[in-house]
Amino acid sequence: MPVPVRIPTPLRRFTGDRAEVSVKAADLSSLLERLFEECPGLRGQLLGEDRKLRSFVNIYVNDEDVRFLDGLKTAVKDGDSVDIVPAIAGGGE
Amino acid sequence: MLLSVVFEPEVLEEIARAAAKAYPYEGCGALLGEARHVRVTLPLPNTEKGTPRVRFEVSPKDYLGVEREADARGVRLLVFWHSHPDHPARPSATDRAFAWEGLLTVIVLVERGRSADIGAWEILGPESPFESVEIASPGAAALVTPLSKEGET
Numbered sequence: 001m002p003v004p005v006r007i008p009t010p011l012r013r014f015t016g017d018r019a020e021v022s023v024k025a026a027d028l029s030s031l032l033e034r035l036f037e038e039c040p041g042l043r044g045q046l047l048g049e050d051r052k053l054r055s056f057v058n059i060y061v062n063d064e065d066v067r068f069l070d071g072l073k074t075a076v077k078d079g080d081s082v083d084i085v086p087a088i089a090g091g092g093e
Numbered sequence: 094m095l096l097s098v099v100f101e102p103e104v105l106e107e108i109a110r111a112a113a114k115a116y117p118y119e120g121c122g123a124l125l126g127e128a129r130h131v132r133v134t135l136p137l138p139n140t141e142k143g144t145p146r147v148r149f150e151v152s153p154k155d156y157l158g159v160e161r162e163a164d165a166r167g168v169r170l171l172v173f174w175h176s177h178p179d180h181p182a183r184p185s186a187t188d189r190a191f192a193w194e195g196l197l198t199v200i201v202l203v204e205r206g207r208s209a210d211i212g213a214w215e216i217l218g219p220e221s222p223f224e225s226v227e228i229a230s231p232g233a234a235a236l237v238t239p240l241s242k243e244g245e246t
Contacts, residue, residue, distance in 0.1 A: 009163070009170040009196065013195060019160075065153070085153040085157060086156070087191060088173050088191065089187070090149060090184070090185065091147050091177070091187055092148075092185055093144075093147040093180075
């Protein structure tokens, strides 16, 4: 069964304006590779040149930040949901 | 290129009120609408723990709530706004670092507790500087003092 990946508004221009893309995978790393095959423009938005998750991007599996799970090795299975969440911050200084 | 966005007058009033209420800390929120026309404000807590007088942060859970609310209302997330207490309504280097293409950045100057100026900004590419965006809002000119300068402070 494919795992639904929620795409945030600023990244939907890479998914043909789809808010959700479903892909089959056993862990987050392979899920992202399937996602990039379908939506190549997302790769540079989510991963740095070191192939690690960019610091301005958070990924949640079932409402848990993957940085507090197994990172890109976090397992995914039927019934899970994945959210890509851009970091929103800033300020006068 | 002249960029613009339309704000319903009550949206500007709500932002001005929320920004003043947050003083001396930075306030923040999301704005929803369609096709560069802002119709809905969603106030959000500033979850920055360290220096909320000069920084703001929207928690990931709040961000997801904004997206869900936009879907439920059949509108689109267009803007994140925040205030600069006693600091110009122009983007800082930190604002640029966190900017996302496709989302406008709106900044409100709150001067001694009163919302006094507002500016809208947008990046048109991952490495691009901020471009100034004109805010059009007939009947709500009191707060709107369009800025003529571009760039970062």
